[in-house]
Amino acid sequence: MSEPRRIADLATLKAFGHPLRMRLYGALKMRGTATASQLVDDLDDGTAVSLVSYHLRKLAEHGLIEEAERREGGDARERWWQAAQETLRIESKDFRDSPEGAAAHTALSRVMYDQRRDHYLRFLEQRAGWSAEWQDAHDSSDFMARLTPDELKDMTAELHAVVARYTEHGRTADPEGREMVGVHLYAFPMRG
Template identity: 70%
Template sequence: MTETRRITDVATLKAMGHPLRVRLYGDLYMRGTATASQLAESLDDGTAVSLVSYHLRKLAEHGLIEEAPAESGRDGRERWWRPAQESLRIDGADFRGSPEGAAAHTALSRIIYEQRREHYLRFVEQRSGWSEAWQDASDASDFHARLTAGELKELTEELHAVIKRYAEQGRAAEAAGDSEGRETAVVHLYGFPFRP
């Protein structure tokens, strides 16, 4: 498994640009490994396993996911899947020269935003079911700053480094057996110019 994959070709961008594929990739990323049956069940909307399998194969054709190595105790009749990389990077600059690529990047960005929005709204609706500690730790902030493009890029890189450091600390703690009280924390960042 590679650490980070940067998607630079339009074909892979378009393959990823389907709402169900983005959802399946995200679910695999969270679980680590899963079968088509498990992923279909987690969708909780009646999506057929055969349709999930089709979309998983499309993601695999573009190297976004791969078959997970067999582990003892698993049913060998089902295919297990995992992300083929620890993270994906999709940079709009890679598609500026191509109208088709720019359109595919915009479409995928909208799908990703909608799914992130759904995640946050699910938390808002279920907030009272979380402990007070988790409710107090959650955040929804909005900042406005007068910056240059270079300053915004530097700010983004610093925020990414901080989040990555905390994620690595969490993985190391869990690997050492310290999993009590740990949940998956989702942090969405958007930084963009805006003219009111």
């Protein structure tokens, strides 16, 4: 997988901003690799394999996903897919100078928030099914801090570095006892 990718062009932003494409991308990040048929099973909402295949090709056209190695024993006609990068970065400064770009960035941000909220709500609904250790390890916090823009950037960079360190450790350590963990961070100015 390649280095983190910054989405700075409107066409890619719009392609990624489609709610189903974002769900498919997220499912690939969770699974590592998958076929369209497997992703349809993950969606569990009646979406047709042909529609999923179409959206996977659109993600691939913009370099967001790529073909993965075929798995042994699988159907040779099926294509395997994976995320093309470990991390995507989308910055408002790349889109704020045009009304269309700003609107597309806001729309994407709303879809991302909705999907992250849904993941957390699913955890809350299923929390009793997790072990006591996982229930006790989970966190939901909020903080208020008076910061300058530069301090906010510095704090965000430090938090990203901490997450990156744990992510890398999880990739190389013994997989026993490990689960995929969602870490959602929002840091923004507030008034009133």
